[in-house]
Amino acid sequence: EDQVTQSPEALRLQEGESSSLNCSYTVSGLRGLFWYRQDPGKGPEFLFTLYSAGEEKEKERLKATLTKKESFLHITAPKPEDSATYLCAVHTGTASKLTFGTGTRLQVTL
Amino acid sequence: SAVISQKPSRDICQRGTSLTIQCQVDSQVTMMFWYRQQPGQSLTLIATANQGSEATYESGFVIDKFPISRPNLTFSTLTVSNMSPEDSSIYLCSVVGGQGASDTQYFGPGTRLTVL
Numbered sequence: 001e002d003q004v005t006q007s008p009e010a011l012r013l014q015e016g017e018s019s020s021l022n023c024s025y026t027v028s029g030l031r032g033l034f035w036y037r038q039d040p041g042k043g044p045e046f047l048f049t050l051y052s053a054g055e056e057k058e059k060e061r062l063k064a065t066l067t068k069k070e071s072f073l074h075i076t077a078p079k080p081e082d083s084a085t086y087l088c089a090v091h092t093g094t095a096s097k098l099t100f101g102t103g104t105r106l107q108v109t110l
Numbered sequence: 111s112a113v114i115s116q117k118p119s120r121d122i123c124q125r126g127t128s129l130t131i132q133c134q135v136d137s138q139v140t141m142m143f144w145y146r147q148q149p150g151q152s153l154t155l156i157a158t159a160n161q162g163s164e165a166t167y168e169s170g171f172v173i174d175k176f177p178i179s180r181p182n183l184t185f186s187t188l189t190v191s192n193m194s195p196e197d198s199s200i201y202l203c204s205v206v207g208g209q210g211a212s213d214t215q216y217f218g219p220g221t222r223l224t225v226l
Binding site: 031032034036041042043045046049087089097098099100101102103 | 111114151153206216217219222
């Protein structure tokens with residue numbers, strides 16, 4: 001059974017304090033790893049897809065990387081508007097089914 | 111990416127009743143999914159809504175409890191039947207295809223359901 005574990009569960013940063021969120025996975029045949037951002041009361045917002053070890057993608061202050069066992073979401077010089085829950089999900093098998101981790105709640109304070 | 115809307119955005123229902131949630135997409139999409147997000151938890155896939163055939167349910171979810179319709183490539187409904195307080199969750203639809211990448215799922219805004 002596919003498993004996705006995210007850490008830490010919660011993270012509090014000061015504005016400008018860079019850090020990384022971790023997503024470790026145990027799957028049979030990874031077809032893609034997805035990062036989403038979810039604000040309270042809203043649906044997940046797509047951020048990145050990573051397909052193979054060594055791949056990196058960037059968007060503003062966010063950078064996602066992938067190895068054979070885990071993915072990191074690096075946040076550089078975060079701002080309060082980056083506060084949200086960040087979800088990681090894996091796509092395996094032939095269907096488009098996603099298995100989600102439990103998320104990291106990020107709070108960025110002034 | 112596809113623009114997805116859900117109705118209602120939230121509802122408070124009594125135990126034993128049923129609620130039908132609608133999901134509308136602004137373009138034709140190949141695959142639609144329904145997820146549940148219980149309070150403080152992550153997303154769990156309920157079923158894949160197949161156009162023109164019965165939905166495919168995940169382990170732990172059954173058609174009698176969560177009947178799904180998908181009459182065309184832009185619309186689906188999920189019914190939560192004979193509700194109990196344990197059904198209080200956010201229900202989300204997602205789509206693959208349309209104007210987005212071929213394997214990326216895009217999510218609707220969700221329906222927040224409270225069962226008393």
